[in-house]
Every structure is written in C-alpha cells, then in structure tokens.
Amino acid sequence: MTDLLYLRDAYLRSFSATVVHARPDAIALDRTAFYATGGGQPNDTGVLAGARVVDVRKEGAVAWHTLDGDVPAVGAEVEGEIDWDRRHALMRTHTALHVLCGVIWNEWGKAVTGGNMEPLAARMDFEFDPLPEGFGAVVEARVNEELAAGRPVEVSFLPRSVAVADADLIRTKVNLIPASVSEIRVVDIVGLDKQADGGTHVRSTDEVGRVRVVKTESKGKGNKRIRIEVVDA
DSSP states (O other): OOOEGGGOOOOEEEEEEEEEEEEESSESSSSSSSSSTTTTTTOOOOOETTTEEEEEEEETTEEEEEEOOOOOTTTTTEEEEOOHHHHHHHHHHHHHHHHHHHHHHHHHOOOOEEEEETTTTEEEEOSSOOOOTTTHHHHHHHHHHHHHHHHHHHEEEEHHHHTTTTTHEEEETTSSSTTTTOOEEEETTTEEEEEEEOOOOOOOOTTTEEEEEEEEEEEEEEEEEEEEEEEEO
C-alpha cells in the first residue's frame, strides 16, 4: 500500500521514499507526493530518483510511477520532486470546478454527471435540459464572485458512517464509494460546496484566480457540458 502524501498536504513538493516494487519502466514506493491519475484529475509529473516521471497510476492500493530513465532497485532510498507549476495549476483548476459545482447546485439544483481537467482548463457536465437563457455569462459571474470571496477550502477525514449520513455528501454519491473504504476524505469549500474527493486543492478560493466560461455544449437530453479556463485574477 502506498501512503499518498498529497491527501493530507497538497503543497508538499519534495519527499523521500523507499522502492517497494520495480518493473522495467516503473517503480512503486512506500509513500509518494505524486498524484496518481483519477477522479478526472491527471497525474503529476516531475523527477524521481533522477529520472523524469511521465505517468502515475494506481493499481489497487499501490501507486506506480513510470520513469523515463533508469529504474532503481527494490529497497533503494529515492528522492522525488513534483513539477510544482503543473501541480498548482491543477489545484487551482480542481478547486474552480468544485466552486462551479457548488454554484450550480445551490442556484439551479443540478447534479454533476461527469468531468475532466487539464492544467487551467476543464469541462464539467450537468443535468440541465435545456440550459437557462444566458447561462454562460451568469454562471461565470457567480463563480468569480465566490472565488473572490476567499472561502476557506478545508480537508477532513470522516468515518464512513458519518459521511453517508451527510445530505451534502449523499448528493455527491459518497454512497457509491466501496464499502471497504472505512474513512472518507472530504473537501469542504466552507459555506458553498462539500464533496467526497481524493484530488488536490488550494487553501482558499481566492488562490484560484478567476474563470472564463469558454463554451457550453449539449451532450444529449439532460446532459449539458460547460468548458472553463482558469486565468489570473
């Protein structure tokens, strides 16, 4: 099992670890600060044991780091450093998406049906049919108001029994998390949005900057897509 350091400290840029498994092009560590692709957020890149990290994927409870370079042996002590500019851009983007979710749920009562992100660009799908008139401009303005408000972004870990009883978390389908998961990680944008989530986030909404709604699309009945860019305030 890999200890995922980013779950508790998204601002950790470097770390040391021990190689516990090795393949011809990849290693698994006892702990890592590299985010593994999942939940719509792509993996971190950076340097590990002097080689470029080009991919990070979880297989069960183990995070595998694909390297463009020499692979150290099992038992080796290694140093890792993430590409901070990419990580921070993804943190800003992920928090912006949660703000978007909160605004749309609180004002229109529409749930998320899917999403994906890259650094400073993302898309999210919602259960609209159709989109309200002038929706793009309205939601962009409301999201930017919430970003500028500097709402704290808090991470906590709740017992499963507590999490599944929280109405906000039920909305985000916490009940679909496997029963084997006894502790649920919760990201709470205080007063706006609360979700079970394993991604990386900034500490406050005003660290995001601002967003632009660049496009809205219909992806079928009851499924509308919103594309955003994250820009400096």
